[in-house]
Amino acid sequence: MEEQFKISDPQVLKAVAHPLRVRLLGLLRTDGPATASELARKVGESSGSTSYHLRELFKYGFIEEDPERRDGRERRWRPCHRYTSWDAVELSATAEGREAVKIIHLRQAEMVRRMLEEFDVAEWSRDWVDTAGMSDHIxxxxxxxxxxxxxxxxxxxxxxxxxxxxxxxxxxxxxxxxxxxxxxxxxx
Structure with missing residues (x-):
């Protein structure tokens, strides 16, 4: 797996910025290879929907079929890169690029919100609760x-x-x- 995928095309950034695609790519990166059905159960979507969005991620080079782990008829997908990056200055040279950067930043903020909602302090030890969370510094x-x-x-x-x-x-x-x-x- 390559370290990073650097995006320079606003269309590619918009493609990955779709809310479900961001989640699917994140799950493949954190939990490892999975099928559309497995991911559908995790995100509460139909396997048809996850299958469509996985094909879109594949089309833009974010994921690939995992040749080492076949699962019968269903494709098992894995990420091609550990993380995605982009040059906000370069992309912001056009209106389309500025829009794409804004959308991806909002998706990132949504992901932070989702993760904080899922963090249940009752499920973790005192040490984890004491060190987890967020702070702001001005x-x-x-x-x-x-x-x-x-x-x-x-x-x-x-x-x-x-x-x-x-x-x-x-x-x-x-x-x-x-x-x-x-x-x-x-x-x-």
């Missing part, structure tokens, strides 16, 4: 400072994943970080 930074924060956050997360690989208490964790500049009243 600071003043120039673009270079925010770029440095993003890079250091990514490096720290990779370092910690390597440090705790194999730890019996380790669980799959979805970590988010995001930041956008806030307009002041004078700028509005």
């Amino acid at each position: 600071v003043s930074l120039p673009p270079a400072g925010l770029r440095e924060f993003n890079q250091k956050a990514k490096e720290l997360l990779h370092d910690l994943a390597a440090k705790y690989a194999g730890d019996p208490e380790a669980r799959q964790v979805i970590a988010w970080h995001g930041a956008v500049p806030r307009s002041t009243e004078e700028e509005l």
Whole structure:
């Protein structure tokens, strides 16, 4: 599996930004290969619907058939890449690109909301409840400072994943970080 799929075409970004496609791709990346029927049960959709959206993900190069694990008549799908990226500046050069970037950002926010809704503190130990969640920090930074924060956050997360690989208490964790500049009243 390749590390990343870098999107430069707004149509491709819009294709993956469909709410069900985002979920299906995320499940294949986190839970591993699956059939349309297996995914349909997980997301509460018909297998016809998941099958259609999986074919769309395949058409745009996000997933592939898993040749190592056939499941009778039904295709078993796997992701082609660990994650998807895009250059927001490059895509924002056109109205279509700006729309695609906006849509994918909103889908990402929806995914964060869904994950927080699914996190039931009654199901987790005190240590997990104490460390999970979100916080917000309002600071003043120039673009270079925010770029440095993003890079250091990514490096720290990779370092910690390597440090705790194999730890019996380790669980799959979805970590988010995001930041956008806030307009002041004078700028509005």
